[in-house]
Amino acid sequence: MKKQFFLDSLAFIFMTILSTTYLDLGSWYNRNLIISFIYIYFLFRILFDIFVRKVSFTSSKIICSILLLSVVSSLWSETFRYSLLTSLLFLALPTFIIIYIANIYSFNKVMSLTNYAAGIMVVLSIVFIFFFPEYGIESGIHEGAWKGIFASKNNMALSISFLSISTLYLFVNSKNRTFKTFYAIQILIQLFLIFKTTSTTGIVVLIFLIACYIFSTFFRRIKNIYIRLSLLSFSGIFVFLLSYHLIINISDLVSRFGKDMTFTGRDAIWEACIILIKQSPFLGYGFGGVYKENTYTKEFIDSYINWELIGGAHNGYLDLLLNLGIFGFILVTFAAIILVVRNFKLLSLDNQLKNYIIYIYMIFILIYNFQESAFLKENYMLWNYFVYFYILIKVEKIKRKI
Template identity: 30%
Template sequence: MKLLLGAEKIFTVISLLTLTGAWFPRLYEIISGESLIVLTSEGVVALQIPFYSIYITTFALILLRWRKIIQALVKGKLLLLLVAIAIVSILWSDAPAITLRRSLAVSGATSFGIYFATRYSHKEQLHLLAWTFGIAVLSSILFTIALPAYAIVPDPNSTALGSVLQGVYIHKNVFGRMMTLSTIVLAIVAFSDSKSRYLAWITLSLAVSQVLLSFSTSSWIILAIVIALFPLYRALRWNFSWMLLLYIAVALFCGGLAVLITSNLDLVLNSLGKDLTLTGRTKVWSAVIDKIGERPWLGYGYSAFWRGNEGASAYVRLASGWKVAFSHNGLLDLWLDLGLIGVSVYLIGFFKAYTQAITWMRWSKTSYGLWHLILLTFIFLTNFSESTILKSNDIFWVLYTATYFSLSQSSIDA
């Protein structure tokens, strides 16, 4: 029995690592010579094999615990409704074949998130994630040492050195996000009373160095914000009067910071190596909003909008002057996919999970209790400039699903 349980944990860690986008996409790029930044991984059959292997195995494991799964599904109706809308959107999709394929993939990713939430306690989830991201950190370092020509790539716009680190991932921003998430997970474990906290501290220091070497300014900013929020979230465990004073202090700080940034926008953006259009993103957003206005309620169908120079996305490329493959904003991409209806369902579910995360954190007295609240904050911040909402074969959607169902369960283990 112990052997089977150990094998299941190994399967979980390998699955989580695969869902981060480590190794397989990068190796494909090296072998084929094709860039997956241009050719998305969803269109590469060879890269789908690991994911569908994970989902088939997950389905078998779910069947073994079907009673517990059904109990969880009853309490996660909003998230399931969002996935159902994605599947049904094939009826109005501009690209039904793409919608069908990717809705199956996002259903698989959702299933894995549900399995992860119902199979493991909060503490077990954090430890498995610590192993996952620890492997991601160490393998990126080893990859950089062994094959620096592939792990370190030219990028004169990001650093005076003319190159950035991307490790075992396909882009510096992907690498930066994963190392930031690694830092968060490892920090929570390191601050716990876990026997492995010393190992977590060592790996944490390596993860922080990887974030810095990615030269992903968005990752730097998000990590700084999350670090600042750690003690503030812990303070939510205090009595109400202290909480009220804290909220006032935070509001004043954020207001002052907003004024400072607004009044020195040119200086701030130039210091980050960006122009006033945020690397062209505002032009993209403007064009995307134009297309949203044409089909505001139901969108263009799940994953059916961005098709290069085909269909509606051609207008965005032409208007922005940028060969963009997504809108660089999570809510805008969701709006394009599933319209205002899909966005509304997601936001209601997100705020429900956020309030539950605050409640859970206040009741929990360990560092593990911070995990769900910090993760939701990280997802919220990330989706200002990237798109990770309802994405197939994606670790962020898996973890959001796991958090949603973990918090929705009436009995939660610490």
């Protein structure tokens, strides 16, 4: 049993690493092939538990509906075979693995494994930055910015920001002074790497996440319901006024960070994608095939923006609409609302830190997808963690009969 637990943990750690990093090391490194072996291992584990150990698992109709739509969407995709294989092997299969993990692993265990994965990624990034700078440091327009083992500096900054939430949670939750010191050092290294990416988006998101973490830690200590409501009302008004101020002065704010209102050319991509969405609003163009070569969608976007597209709209919401249309967008939105509501019910019962952490993760996912295509995406960590939190909350809801 201990050996099985060790192998499960190791497989999950490397699954997290591979679903976060997209480093191109040449023809000898095949990310999809490596992650496929991990999927095969978990598939045998799941089948063994179901048919031999007769273990039953909690699933979700809405998550399965999203997966079904993704698979069926291959029927109207220009790249039928690619869309079908991608949706089955690199979306549905890892999603079922995450559902399995949510049934057997506690929140604390997953945070611990996530932190191990974060530590490995940080160490490997430092190695690549100093010993293999041709891979670990950006060239061209972003020359000198650190990207480590990630695809770009933005990807590194936002991924480490996301993973650092687990480190912060373990730091606050740990009772062992030695572990606390270790987590504190790890947090400082993560902060240093994020700032060395020079990613404005990553740094701003990190500051916002830290603010949310401080607020949630302080808020959960307040027992008086009236003080809580007053603080929530004040915070809501403050966020509204701050958002209004930022929107009004968005041009000045963006220019202070050395950017412009084109968001490094993203506005042209978004405009092209919106035109495509209007042409096929309800069903989209099929999962995973929008940016494949020699397709109408790929050629349209390339000709519209007149520069090489790297495989995404740089906006998760637009990509979701492009892939699965309004129907898919509604399903995903509905799943997110259910998660938020169920988590609030559990939070109101025992006021646990983990429920606040889940909200922080959800806020991150919400913000991240305004700048990057990183939600309903094959082999990607944000979708995996979203499914994990959704099933975890559902399992707890069933256990408590809420």
